[in-house]
Amino acid sequence: MINTIILSWTTFIYFAAFVFYLVRMVSGKEFWGRLGTVTALIGLFAHTAALILRWITSYQIGIGHAPLSNLYESLIFFAWSIVALYLVIEWRTKNRSLGTFVVPVAFLSMAFASLSPNISSRIQPLIPALQSNWLTTHVITCFLGYAAFTVAFALGLMVLLKGMEHENHARSQRFIRLIPEPGILDELIYQSAVLGFVFLTIGIMTGSIWAHYAWGSYWSWDPKETWSLITWLVYAIMLHARYIRGWRGKRMAVMAIVGFICVLITYLGVNYLPGLHSYQ
Amino acid sequence: MRKNYELFFILIKIAVQWYSHFPLQSEEVSHFVEKKSCPVLFRVGETGHCSFDPDFCGVHPGHPYPPAGLRGLQLFNVYHSAWFMILMALLAANLVVCSLDRFPMAWKRFRQVSEPDREDLFEKIPSDQVIIKETPLRSETDRLELLLKKKAGRVARRDEAGRSYLYGEKGAYSYFGVYIIHLSVLIIMAGVMIGFLFGFEGYVDIPEGESAAAVALKGGRGVKNLDFAVRCDRFFIDFYENGTPKTYRSDLTFLKAGRAVQSSAVLVNHPVAFGGMRFYQANYGMIPTGDPVMVVTQDDKKIKDVKVAIGMAFDLPEKKAKVQMVRVEEDLMGMGPAVKLSIQSPAGEVQLWVFQAIEQIGQANPGLLEQVPIFNPGLFKPYVFSLVQANNRYYTGLQVAQDPGVPLVAVGAALMMIGFMVVFFCSHRQIWIRLDVKGDKTRISIAGKSNRDAVGLERAIRKWLDAVKLNKESAA
Numbered sequence: 001m002i003n004t005i006i007l008s009w010t011t012f013i014y015f016a017a018f019v020f021y022l023v024r025m026v027s028g029k030e031f032w033g034r035l036g037t038v039t040a041l042i043g044l045f046a047h048t049a050a051l052i053l054r055w056i057t058s059y060q061i062g063i064g065h066a067p068l069s070n071l072y073e074s075l076i077f078f079a080w081s082i083v084a085l086y087l088v089i090e091w092r093t094k095n096r097s098l099g100t101f102v103v104p105v106a107f108l109s110m111a112f113a114s115l116s117p118n119i120s121s122r123i124q125p126l127i128p129a130l131q132s133n134w135l136t137t138h139v140i141t142c143f144l145g146y147a148a149f150t151v152a153f154a155l156g157l158m159v160l161l162k163g164m165e166h167e168n169h170a171r172s173q174r175f176i177r178l179i180p181e182p183g184i185l186d187e188l189i190y191q192s193a194v195l196g197f198v199f200l201t202i203g204i205m206t207g208s209i210w211a212h213y214a215w216g217s218y219w220s221w222d223p224k225e226t227w228s229l230i231t232w233l234v235y236a237i238m239l240h241a242r243y244i245r246g247w248r249g250k251r252m253a254v255m256a257i258v259g260f261i262c263v264l265i266t267y268l269g270v271n272y273l274p275g276l277h278s279y280q
Numbered sequence: 281m282r283k284n285y286e287l288f289f290i291l292i293k294i295a296v297q298w299y300s301h302f303p304l305q306s307e308e309v310s311h312f313v314e315k316k317s318c319p320v321l322f323r324v325g326e327t328g329h330c331s332f333d334p335d336f337c338g339v340h341p342g343h344p345y346p347p348a349g350l351r352g353l354q355l356f357n358v359y360h361s362a363w364f365m366i367l368m369a370l371l372a373a374n375l376v377v378c379s380l381d382r383f384p385m386a387w388k389r390f391r392q393v394s395e396p397d398r399e400d401l402f403e404k405i406p407s408d409q410v411i412i413k414e415t416p417l418r419s420e421t422d423r424l425e426l427l428l429k430k431k432a433g434r435v436a437r438r439d440e441a442g443r444s445y446l447y448g449e450k451g452a453y454s455y456f457g458v459y460i461i462h463l464s465v466l467i468i469m470a471g472v473m474i475g476f477l478f479g480f481e482g483y484v485d486i487p488e489g490e491s492a493a494a495v496a497l498k499g500g501r502g503v504k505n506l507d508f509a510v511r512c513d514r515f516f517i518d519f520y521e522n523g524t525p526k527t528y529r530s531d532l533t534f535l536k537a538g539r540a541v542q543s544s545a546v547l548v549n550h551p552v553a554f555g556g557m558r559f560y561q562a563n564y565g566m567i568p569t570g571d572p573v574m575v576v577t578q579d580d581k582k583i584k585d586v587k588v589a590i591g592m593a594f595d596l597p598e599k600k601a602k603v604q605m606v607r608v609e610e611d612l613m614g615m616g617p618a619v620k621l622s623i624q625s626p627a628g629e630v631q632l633w634v635f636q637a638i639e640q641i642g643q644a645n646p647g648l649l650e651q652v653p654i655f656n657p658g659l660f661k662p663y664v665f666s667l668v669q670a671n672n673r674y675y676t677g678l679q680v681a682q683d684p685g686v687p688l689v690a691v692g693a694a695l696m697m698i699g700f701m702v703v704f705f706c707s708h709r710q711i712w713i714r715l716d717v718k719g720d721k722t723r724i725s726i727a728g729k730s731n732r733d734a735v736g737l738e739r740a741i742r743k744w745l746d747a748v749k750l751n752k753e754s755a756a
Contacts, residue, residue, distance in 0.1 A: 063520070125520040128528050128548035128561075187734070194704050201700065205693050214549045216560040216679040217481065218689060219472075221359050243458075 001057060004121045006050035007076060011110040013043035014083065018107055021099035025175045033096040040103060044083050051080065054123065063125035068139040072121045075113035077139070079106040081147035089151065097178050101154035134210035141206055145199030146263055152192035153260035156253035159185050163250055186248050189256050197235045204228055223273040227266040234259045372469055379462045386455040394710060396438040396445035401727040402714055409741060410725045411748050417444060417722045421715050427747060432711065443716035451709050454731065457702030464699055467692035475685030480504060486512040487567055487675040491535060495680045508555055509535040515564055515674035528561050530676040546678065556682055563677025568669040572617055572636065577664045588619055588667070596663060601625035615641050619667055623660050632659045636667040707733035709740060724748050
């Protein structure tokens with residue numbers, strides 16, 4: 001189908017964008033950064049078009065639903081959220097160094113969706129449990145949350161890298177020098193974590209409302225629910241540590257990375273446990 | 281105390297993680313949502329009967345059954361275990377204590393209106409936050425005070441010889457956001473407890489055409505009698521072209537004292553409420569019913585089927601044979617339903633037993649058919665007799681739930697969102713404006729403070745600078 005072809009091209013476009021952002025960091029020439037931005041924008045445009053096409057196609061084959069219903073579609077939407085959120089942040093902060101760290105995650109998500117033999121890219125009809133208006137709200141809010149956490153994670157990596165600058169200050173590499181000041185990174189980590197936290201909360205709430213109608217209980221302690229709660233608690237700890245203990249810099253970076261690992265377990269890891277949420 | 285606060289979060293986390301390593305708990309809510317294949321004959325519901333026998337259902341395939349000693353630690357039904365409840369109570373106590381501990385400070389910050397003449401704040405402001413204007417001090421102060429009153433919640437002014445101070449603030453209520461969130465967590469926990477204490481969750485399987493007036497409680501906690509009956513009029517499955525299920529639907533009728541009160545269809549994602557409970561489509565299966573039928577095949581082709589009954593007779597014209605059922609047994613020698621046939625033909629009389637489960641019997645006893653020809657359904661050649669259960673009936677598996685805690689949980693969730701809005705998207709923003717006479721001109725300096733939104737404050741200060749410069753009527 002045309003949408004999957006566009007999506008596999010988008011994977012390569014994102015890879016190109018990542019390479020351009022990387023070249024900018026290494027060479028220090030802003031030209032490559034601008035090229036990266038343009039490439040990422042083209043990728044996002046194609047990506048959006050493919051999602052819309054996929055949506056239309058699903059209606060044409062008579063099983064119309066938003067392209068958010070299986071692992072393939074969720075990975076694709078995850079990548080879309082990451083790139084969209086990143087481009088907004090780039091536009092707001094006027095800084096491109098984050099792209100080197102965030103865009104590859106989107107690329108990996110796309111590549112995993114396209115290349116993994118176990119993941120079907122076919123448009124599948126919705127099983128009865130998924131036939132709900134809450135599907136779209138629940139998935140979109142969760143993945144916007146995941147995308148924000150991904151950004152926080154990338155920023156966390158940047159903080160740790162930046163922290164290595166002082167050790168050999170004399171010949172500090174250009175790569176590290178181009179990473180923004182820790183104060184700016186810290187503020188951005190905090191804002192991304194808050195954004196993710198709010199969206200994750202809404203995602204858990206919409207999921208609970210849905211479960212209330214579909215599964216007979218707003219909370220069933222299935223592995224995904226449990227891990228989403230763990231993830232929620234980790235970010236709650238992170239925000240409390242900042243408010244109450246005044247944690248900044250490296251500690252927040254580590255929390256962002258730990259939180260992101262929890263996100264990955266919530267998203268992908270629990271598929272290996274029996275439960276209601278497992279993707280087919 | 282604050283350290284405890286974090287510690288308890290971590291403890292809860294460990295408790296929850298612990299569970300993930302032991303996915304053996306009998307709590308399991310299984311649904312057929314992800315199961316593709318149809319249940320086979322005699323399959324009892326995955327959920328329905330499960331609850332009667334936790335020893336059987338608590339264990340997933342591939343996991344050994346936990347030894348009794350471990351069961352004593354209540355690790356296999358963590359979320360209803362005593363120690364999990366104690367942790368919940370400790371977390372609640374911690375939230376209350378920490379909130380009470382910190383609340384007076386927030387209250388003080390909220391009540392306290394800052395002094396307008398905070399000279400210290402103006403010492404380190406950047407030079408672009410200072411503007412020199414031609415307008416006289418008094419009129420400029422009046423104008424800015426009006427503007428502040430329009431934009432800020434609380435305004436203060438102090439006039440001294442040759443200088444004036446203005447102060448405006450808004451969003452002081454944002455100090456309370458965190459208490460709203462903590463309160464919402466407590467409300468949600470209360471809702472969970474109410475559901476746990478006064479609600480129930482159960483299952484019932486109802487064959488088509490039959491009714492039930494009791495449900496099996498989850499976790500083998502017994503049976504709950506209902507003061508009404510539920511009848512399943514029909515169960516219905518629809519499939520997509522590729523074979524995945526599309527719709528599961530049960531047409532239910534609720535009966536009170538034998539009279540139909542309400543008829544509704546229950547679908548996945550569309551539960552039905554009756555008598556303060558909700559009924560969910562959670563499972564289905566097939567049960568054999570109806571009269572067994574004797575099927576006669578010749579060269580693997582079905583040539584006849586006859587209802588089973590004693591004395592029932594039919595002809596096999598090709599062999600000029602007359603067949604009669606002389607005995608019908610529900611369960612012959614523990615080998616299931618069987619019918620004895622007597623076949624009269626020109627070649628003489630042949631008697632044989634036809635078992636419904638002949639395949640399994642043959643497999644379990646190799647050579648039986650040769651040793652005991654009377655058990656061979658193909659004894660009268662070229663015909664083969666078999667016994668089949670003609671109709672299979674669906675049963676629907678319903679999940680029944682009553683949870684009086686839901687409204688409270690919903691209120692808690694709504695409150696949490698309000699708290700988030702206040703904590704994350706509102707901030708206490710304070711603006712100080714100092715005006716003093718500089719020769720024949722007026723010098724205006726602006727300083728600001730925010731409890732969390734430094735970027736927003738920066739933007740607000742810019743807007744105030746513009747408003748001062750341009751004599752604009754509006755500002756942030």
